[in-house]
Amino acid sequence: MATFEDNLGGRLALLNPDDLKSDQKKLYNQLQDTMVPWAKKSGFQATTFDDRLVGPFNAMLRSPLIAKALMGVTAAEGEHTSLNEKVRQVVILTVGAAWQAAYELYAHTIVGRQAGFDDTTLQQLVAGQKPATLSADEAVAYDFTHRLTTTHQIDASLYEQAVVTFGDKGVVDLIVLAGQYMTISGLLNTFAVPAPTATT
Numbered sequence: 001m002a003t004f005e006d007n008l009g010g011r012l013a014l015l016n017p018d019d020l021k022s023d024q025k026k027l028y029n030q031l032q033d034t035m036v037p038w039a040k041k042s043g044f045q046a047t048t049f050d051d052r053l054v055g056p057f058n059a060m061l062r063s064p065l066i067a068k069a070l071m072g073v074t075a076a077e078g079e080h081t082s083l084n085e086k087v088r089q090v091v092i093l094t095v096g097a098a099w100q101a102a103y104e105l106y107a108h109t110i111v112g113r114q115a116g117f118d119d120t121t122l123q124q125l126v127a128g129q130k131p132a133t134l135s136a137d138e139a140v141a142y143d144f145t146h147r148l149t150t151t152h153q154i155d156a157s158l159y160e161q162a163v164v165t166f167g168d169k170g171v172v173d174l175i176v177l178a179g180q181y182m183t184i185s186g187l188l189n190t191f192a193v194p195a196p197t198a199t200t
Contacts, residue, residue: 005048010192014052027064044107094145097128099185106195
């Protein structure tokens with residue numbers, strides 16, 4: 001009998017762990033060891049009750065070697081970024097809002113709350129609006145990411161603001177983080193992956 005969770009793959013069927021081929025199984029195990037515990041700790045759903053991956057992770061299983069490399073970039077960003085966690089969540093939610101990627105907005109609203117944002121600020125970010133409650137560096141991160149994601153151009157004034165605020169490394173870190181989540185949003189939107197808004 002089909003359950004709500006069967007629909008969490010969107011246009012893709014959720015892959016059963018027992019049916020995975022070798023490279024898929026390696027990626028599955030890596031995600032179970034890294035992303036799934038982080039999701040559980042953060043409070044959002046990354047698997048079904050029977051351990052099938054949801055969100056972007058189910059789609060990644062279709063191209064496991066490239067997805068493994070993408071997860072390497074994700075790990076490196078998390079370990080070596082110069083951006084604080086609130087700035088990171090502003091970047092991620094700004095990308096998610098521009099793409100209207102339902103699962104990304106669902107997951108990172110929860111992560112953003114853990115990072116210290118209040119619900120009103122999070123609702124405005126999800127709606128694609130710049131909250132007045134952002135700190136100075138968060139506001140620059142919002143402007144930079146919004147411009148990069150929507151117009152794909154950074155004018156001289158905003159560039160100077162970003163460099164003064166974050167330094168050259170920080171600007172690179174902003175771009176890499178935004179790019180990661182543009183890729184994630186592309187996976188989510190192409191495969192029409194929903195947010196887990198119901199339980200079974």
